Amino acid sequence: MTGARAQGPAPAGPGPGPHAPPRRPARRTAGRRAPLPLLIPAAAGLAFLLLPLLALLVRAPWRSLPEQLTSAEVWQALRLSLVCATAATVLSLLIGVPLAWLLARTDFPGRGLVRALVTLPLVLPPVVGGVALLLAFGRNGVVGQWLDAWFGITLPFTTTGVVLAETFVAMPFLVISVEGTLRAADPRYEEAAMTLGASRFTAFRRVTLPLIAPGVAAGSVLAWARALGEFGATITFAGNFPGRTQTMPLAVYLALQNDPAAAVALSLVLLAVSIAVLAGLRDRWMTAS
Amino acid sequence: MTTRSAPRTRRTLRTAGAGVAALLALSGCSSAGSGDAGSSSEPSGTLTVFAAASLQESFTKLGKTFEKQHPGTEVTFNFGGSDTLAASITSGAPADVFAAASTRTMRTVTDRDATAGPPRTFVRNRxxxxxxxxxxxxxxxxxxxxxxxxxxxxxxxxxxxxxxxxxxxxxxxxxxxxxxxxxxxxxxxxxxxxxxxxxxxxxxxxxxxxxxxxxxxxxxxxxxxVNDYPIALLRDAPNPGAAGAFIDLVKSAEGRKVLTAAGFLAP
CATH class of the missing domain: 3.40.190.10 (Periplasmic binding protein-like II)
Known part of the structure; x- marks a missing residue:
């Protein structure tokens, strides 16, 4: 990855590449006033997104927070959430990036339909997604019954099941994001690489991938965040067992049933951790590109 | 056209008048008969019932019966885990009736004074x-x-x-x-x-x-x-008249028949 940056057609270099943004545009426009018809709805939008979070902070049980957060169950659920969301993101990268490439760079009959099908999990209620996963990969499912009979693998009620459920829901975010980046990237770099003798796969690996790295990173972050908050597909497909399949959102939901204060505390932990991770990633990946 | 429709309109009016008179007589009769303080008028409008997930089949059936008995009413249900329902009621969800799958859950609602009266156990489940x-x-x-x-x-x-x-x-x-x-x-x-x-x-x-x-x-x-299932009219019920009538139906012999057919035990 790092080697490619040096020998590629230098898209990230200081030259006027197709993706080199104009330097520091923010400072130039800062002096001008934003027009009110944009400013007012923008402020309303921001307030709408932030108010619920503020309400969580205002109503949080700060006094009992320390004892709520020192319970082993919370950390167990948090660790499981982080591990599963990361695994789901890695799995999404492994199969989602090639899928995005296929959709953006090749032409085959029914591509539009395939593209629409890929985005289906975005609109499917996650609980239905969970049932669909059960019907496919469950012990009695279309594929699952063979997995069970041949390899003795059953996926429901396992941590692997959680990863699969999260991947199912989160991967479309990655695919869409990467596909968009690929479409915006100039295919002439790849063509140039191929005229110089690189195979299509080599061109993808050494030219395309470094070129779209920022898009892949952004897509991964989206997918990771979506996987971290996943609830419906997870509880339906993988069930709820502390330490094995009970991720933070599940713990929050069940705590909400009889101890709303604990649920708020758990949500704050999830929020804090995700903000920390996302902010950390932003500094390392996004701004580097 | 116009000449022919005029007498028909008059006739329709006359039948409608007779109908209204009959209805008035009927409603006067029924309110005198039941003598219930809260539900003197015929229930109408939308009724919102929050009920435990296990009541789904029998309450859906009773809801249909209720709509048939009281034309002009519409019963909407929210079935779910009792605790989730209780939590949404105590945080202000607009519901008329709450039927829980346990007395403990109902207590979280009564503790906040969110019911209009004491809850009554109407069935039990094992x-x-x-x-x-x-x-x-x-x-x-x-x-x-x-x-x-x-x-x-x-x-x-x-x-x-x-x-x-x-x-x-x-x-x-x-x-x-x-x-x-x-x-x-x-x-x-x-x-x-x-x-x-x-x-x-x-x-x-x-x-x-x-x-x-x-x-x-x-x-x-x-x-x-064994779980006791309590039912209660909620304090902030938007439609208390219909809510009371629905609770009466649930506790009536007809309601009992539907509920026992579903496997519930008499309280």
């Missing part, structure tokens, strides 16, 4: 084991569920069916590690219906509702874990 059709694992008792290799799902202990299952296990002195603690009784049952789990501890009403998709196994410890 636990049963739901197994795969034909009971291939030969499950005959609660103890059989503790066999290694058997995939059992329970309700989470925060919901009534889970709490009841725990107290049944305690009565039997049994230790059971399920593969999952489900968020409500219907999702526990679904895992058996889809053959993902070998057995679940659910209510006998759920076993009945699932028909031949599962097989029920009764167990003696269930007697120690």
């Amino acid at each position: 636990l049963e084991i739901a197994t795969l059709p034909g009971n291939p694992d030969r499950i005959d008792s609660l103890e059989d569920l503790t066999r290694p290799g058997l995939k059992v799902v329970l309700c989470d202990r925060t919901v009534p069916c889970g709490a009841a299952a725990q107290s049944a296990l305690r009565t039997g002195g049994l230790r059971l590690t399920p593969v999952s603690y489900e968020e409500d009784v219907k999702s526990a049952l679904t895992k058996v219906v889809l053959k993902e789990a070998d057995a679940a501890v659910v209510y006998r009403t759920d076993v009945r509702a699932a028909g031949d998709k599962v097989e029920g196994v009764e167990f003696p410890e269930a007697v120690e874990a």
